[in-house]
Amino acid sequence: MTAFSRRVLAAKPSASLAVSARAIQLKREGRDIVSLSVGEPDFPVFPHVAQAVTDALRKGYTKYTTSSGIAELREAVSDWMHAEVGQRYAAAQIICTAGAKQALYNACQALLDEGDEAVIPNPYWVSYPDLVRLAGATPVDMVTRAEDGWHPHPDALARAITPRTKAILPVYLSGLPVDMDRLYSIAREHGLRVIEDAAQAHGAEYHGKKAGNLGDTACFSFYATKNLTSGGVCGASRLSAFEVRADIGTTPADGCK
Numbered sequence: 135m136t137a138f139s140r141r142v143l144a145a146k147p148s149a150s151l152a153v154s155a156r157a158i159q160l161k162r163e164g165r166d167i168v169s170l171s172v173g174e175p176d177f178p179v180f181p182h183v184a185q186a187v188t189d190a191l192r193k194g195y196t197k198y199t200t201s202s203g204i205a206e207l208r209e210a211v212s213d214w215m216h217a218e219v220g221q222r223y224a225a226a227q228i229i230c231t232a233g234a235k236q237a238l239y240n241a242c243q244a245l246l247d248e249g250d251e252a253v254i255p256n257p258y259w260v261s262y263p264d265l266v267r268l269a270g271a272t273p274v275d276m277v278t279r280a281e282d283g284w285h286p287h288p289d290a291l292a293r294a295i296t297p298r299t300k301a302i303l304p305v306y307l308s309g310l311p312v313d314m315d316r317l318y319s320i321a322r323e324h325g326l327r328v329i330e331d332a333a334q335a336h337g338a339e340y341h342g343k344k345a346g347n348l349g350d351t352a353c354f355s356f357y358a359t360k361n362l363t364s365g366g367v368c369g370a371s372r373l374s375a376f377e378v379r380a381d382i383g384t385t386p387a388d389g390c391k
Contacts, residue, residue: 145264203230238331239265242301245327246271250300252329255286258305259331271300288316295320301327 150171157169178184195204202208208225216222231237238261246252248270254262256277263273276294278284286304302321304314314330321328 141268141270144267148264149260202228234331235261235265238262238329239268241329242266242269242271245269245301245329247300249298251296251298252301252303253291253294253299254303255291255305257284258303262303262305266303272298274299286317288320291317291320295324295326299324299326301329303329303331305331 150173153171154169157167157171160167205225207230208228211228211230212223212225231240242252242265246266246269250269250271251274252266252271253274253276254266256275263275266273274294274296276286276290278286278290286302291302302317304317314328318328320326
């Protein structure tokens with residue numbers, strides 16, 4: 135008898151972390167390796183972020199916080215969402231999590247049940263299927279095509295939807311917005327949730343709408359040395375029109391203003 139649950143056994147090791155571990159091992163062997171695995175640059179955290187961490191320690195920000203995060207951080211997230219995405223959420227509606235992956239995990243746990251399915255347009259972030267599996271649901275791979283601009287084709291998307299489908303998880307590739315109008319129309323027709331991953335799309339727009347404001351749930355990344363090409367270093371994850379999830383990879387400092 136195994137000591138682990140079926141959900142844990144169904145999850146697979148992260149492919150990107152496996153590639154990263156291999157690159158590290160090759161570097162230790164003296165090989166000249168350029169790793170294109172995990173999404174982080176090779177320079178250190180920005181000085182103002184490092185200073186903000188130092189200042190926070192000196193000010194005594196070392197104790198337990200509420201599960202939703204400190205008020206100042208949630209207020210900063212609220213201000214950023216209003217300025218960058220065009221939506222104003224009260225600080226009381228915002229919860230901070232330890233990274234974008236946890237925000238997406240929380241969304242899957244909140245929206246998916248045993249026996250549900252979630253359609254994932256491919257290519258996608260390698261963690262998506264396991265986030266769905268850990269919620270007890272089944273990921274459904276839907277391959278997109280270059281001739282469609284990597285947007286989910288309406289016909290292919292419709293074929294991937296079954297009576298068990300509960301959600302769709304589109305992703306922005308290098309800041310390229312998904313054709314959310316068509317996708318959202320199909321989702322509404324079938325009563326599905328759209329979990330919008332905008333972690334790689336700060337500042338991206340589609341038909342005048344900002345990324346992170348196109349689905350039911352949206353997730354950004356706060357990691358301050360990531361996603362430099364899309365114009366931002368802060369973000370949040372929100373759930374529908376009344377509940378917000380936020381994630382932070384570093385102390386926001388000036389980047390969240």
